[in-house]
Each structure stands twice: as C-alpha cells, then as structure tokens.
Amino acid sequence: MPARIIGTGSALPEKVVANQDLEKLMETTDEWIRSRTGIEKRHIAVTETTTSMAVEAAKRAIDSAGISADEIDLIIVGTVSGDMCFPSTACQIQDAVLAKNATAFDINAACAGFLFGLTIADAYMKSGMAKTALVVGAETLSKMMDWNDRSTCVLFGDGAGAAVVRDDDAGIISIVQGSDGARGNALTCRNREVNNPFVKNSCELDYTSMDGQAVYKFAVKTVPAAITEALDKAGISPDQVKYFLLHQANIRIIEAVAKKMKQPIEKFPTNLQECGNISAGSVPILLDFVNQEGKLVKGDKIVLAGFGAGLTWGAAVLTW
Numbered sequence: 108m109p110a111r112i113i114g115t116g117s118a119l120p121e122k123v124v125a126n127q128d129l130e131k132l133m134e135t136t137d138e139w140i141r142s143r144t145g146i147e148k149r150h151i152a153v154t155e156t157t158t159s160m161a162v163e164a165a166k167r168a169i170d171s172a173g174i175s176a177d178e179i180d181l182i183i184v185g186t187v188s189g190d191m192c193f194p195s196t197a198c199q200i201q202d203a204v205l206a207k208n209a210t211a212f213d214i215n216a217a218c219a220g221f222l223f224g225l226t227i228a229d230a231y232m233k234s235g236m237a238k239t240a241l242v243v244g245a246e247t248l249s250k251m252m253d254w255n256d257r258s259t260c261v262l263f264g265d266g267a268g269a270a271v272v273r274d275d276d277a278g279i280i281s282i283v284q285g286s287d288g289a290r291g292n293a294l295t296c297r298n299r300e301v302n303n304p305f306v307k308n309s310c311e312l313d314y315t316s317m318d319g320q321a322v323y324k325f326a327v328k329t330v331p332a333a334i335t336e337a338l339d340k341a342g343i344s345p346d347q348v349k350y351f352l353l354h355q356a357n358i359r360i361i362e363a364v365a366k367k368m369k370q371p372i373e374k375f376p377t378n379l380q381e382c383g384n385i386s387a388g389s390v391p392i393l394l395d396f397v398n399q400e401g402k403l404v405k406g407d408k409i410v411l412a413g414f415g416a417g418l419t420w421g422a423a424v425l426t427w
C-alpha cells in the first residue's frame with residue numbers, strides 16, 4: 108500500500124534574525140540578500156537544539172494525525188546537524204515521544220533528506236515492513252556556518268518539520284530520487300579528521316562551504332527534470348498539480364523551476380522569506396505551514412521536491 112501523509116508539524120527557534128541584524132554583524136546588506144535569494148529573516152537556535160525542535164515538530168505531527176505514538180513503527184530523520192553522532196536523532200525522538208514500537212534511524216541526504224526519508228517510508232509500506240511512520244527533517248545549520256563568511260551564513264536558518272505517514276489506498280503516487288557524488292565538492296562540510304596516537308591532525312571542526320553558482324545551475328536543471336519524471340511516472344500533468352512545495356533555498360531557483368514547468372508562481376508557496384534555507388527541515392516545514400493554513404484538501408495533487416549536498420535530489424507526486 109502507498110504511504111499517505113496524515114499529519115504534519117513544525118518547530119522553529121524563538122529568535123528571529125532579520126537581514127538588518129546581519130548588517131550589524133558583517134559586511135552585507137538587506138538589499139544584497141533579498142535580491143539574490145528572497146530571504147528576509149531566519150530563525151536561529153539559542154536555547155533550542157536539533158533534537159528539541161525535532162521532538163516538538165514530531166509531537167505536533169502526531170497530534171495533527173490524531174494517532175497514538177505507540178502506533179508508529181518507523182522513525183526516519185533527515186539531518187546533517189544532529190546534536191550527537193550517536194544515538195541518532197531518530198532514537199532520541201523515539202524516547203521523547205514514547206514511540207516504543209518504532210525502528211528509528213537517521214539518514215544524510217542534506218537538503219533532500221526529507222524526500223529521501225519519505226521514499227524509504229513509502230518503500231517500507233509497499234513491502235509491508237511498516238504501517239505508520241514518522242518522517243522528520245531537522246537542522247541547526249547555524250552551528251555549521253562560518254559567521255565570518257557572508258557568502259554562506261546569510262542563507263541558512265534552523266528548524267524542524269515532521270510528517271506522520273500511514274499506509275493507505277492512496278497517497279504517494281510516484282517518487283524519484285538521485286545522487287551525483289562526482290559533483291559533491293559544490294557543497295561541503297568536513298567531519299573530524301583522522302586523529303589518534305598514530306597520526307596527529309587538526310581537531311578543528313570545519314564549516315559549510317559552497318560554490319553557489321554550481322549549486323544554482325544544478326538546481327535549475329535537475330529539479331524540473333526530477334519533477335517531470337515523477338509526474339510522468341504518476342501519469343499526471345503539471346496543470347493537475349495544486350501545489351509544488353520545493354526546498355526553500357532561493358527564490359530565484361523556485362522562479363526558474365516554475366518557468367521551466369510553465370506553471371504560475373502562485374502554485375509554488377514559499378516561506379524562505381521568513382525561514383531561510385533549513386536544509387532537510389525546509390520541505391516538511393513548508394508543508395506544515397501550507398497545511399496549517401488549511402490550503403490542502405483531500406484529493407489534491409501535490410508535488411514535493413528537495414535537492415542539496417551530495418549532490419542529491421528527490422521529487423514526489425502525491426494525493427493529499
């Protein structure tokens with residue numbers, strides 16, 4: 108049976124940092140950030156952590172689905188910024204929401220993390236391995252930024268989004284995903300180097316670095332292709348789609364995708380203006396915003412698409 112999204116939730120840090128606040132911290136301007144990216148502000152964690160936001164988003168999604176946590180048999184978290192190397196963020200959520208019957212693990216597909224999580228949940232359901240899943244995207248990217256590098260730190264924000272997914276007679280119609288490791292250098296953050304009694308390396312942690320133009324070119328080519336492939340597989344035309352919910356990296360990428368798909372920009376809701384780019388958190392947070400606004404009606408056809416470091420990408424066509 109396919110997986111259907113039956114509940115959504117999200118959580119953002121309390122602190123809001125506007126472009127004007129960044130002007131006081133570094134050589135940048137509201138005009139530069141807004142015109143290049145569309146971003147006006149972002150939420151930045153002060154007391155919150157990846158796990159605390161993920162747990163809050165998960166609880167809200169469970170409430171919204173109207174299920175009991177012990178019905179959940181699978182928890183998948185897309186994150187590149189977990190609080191701990193282990194246990195996984197997913198296992199910490201399991202403990203916090205009392206989903207004692209779940210198998211829980213994290214995946215790393217960067218900004219495509221939620222789409223990859225959804226793909227795994229769908230595959231588990233189609234094979235009969237799971238019936239009710241919690242799929243989460245959660246990030247505290249602010250700790251992975253070099254706040255002296257204005258070309259990256261202004262782009263990102265913190266937050267978490269979650270969806271409860273259940274096997275049903277309708278739901279995800281088609282999903283495509285892909286990766287291109289050969290272009291991985293476009294967006295990187297190194298982990299600790301080998302360091303032990305036999306070799307000494309720096310223990311300093313690395314920060315995010317990005318070839319912005321390479322990522323831009325990748326996104327505007329690959330995302331429309333992935334969405335078109337998913338729509339073709341589903342036998343659905345772009346005109347039948349109510350909303351295209353894309354990873355919120357940059358308004359210019361979203362406008363370029365809308366143009367290539369020959370679809371009005373109104374069908375591409377955004378929240379990057381107030382959230383920035385939250386990597387794996389971005390798509391489920393946007394989905395929750397749109398759902399909370401009451402814009403989704405049972406039977407609507409929706410497209411979700413994510414793309415990011417790896418390089419990775421994914422697109423899903425689903426019936427709400």
Ligand code: ACO
Pocket residue numbers: 134135136139140143144218257258259261262294317318319320322323356357359384386414415416
């Ligand atoms: N404020 C002011 N000036 C800046 C800033 C800033 N925050 N950041 C960079 N600049 C300057 C640069 O130093 C450079 O100055 P120079 O010409 O004197 O050398 C100038 O602006 C242009 O820099 P570029 O990097 O060429 O700027 P570009 O026009 O390419 O825009 C951007 C950068 C917005 C990142 C663009 O490349 C882009 O949209 N890329 C898409 C990638 C993306 O959105 N990534 C998000 C994360 S990845 C993901 O989520 C998948």
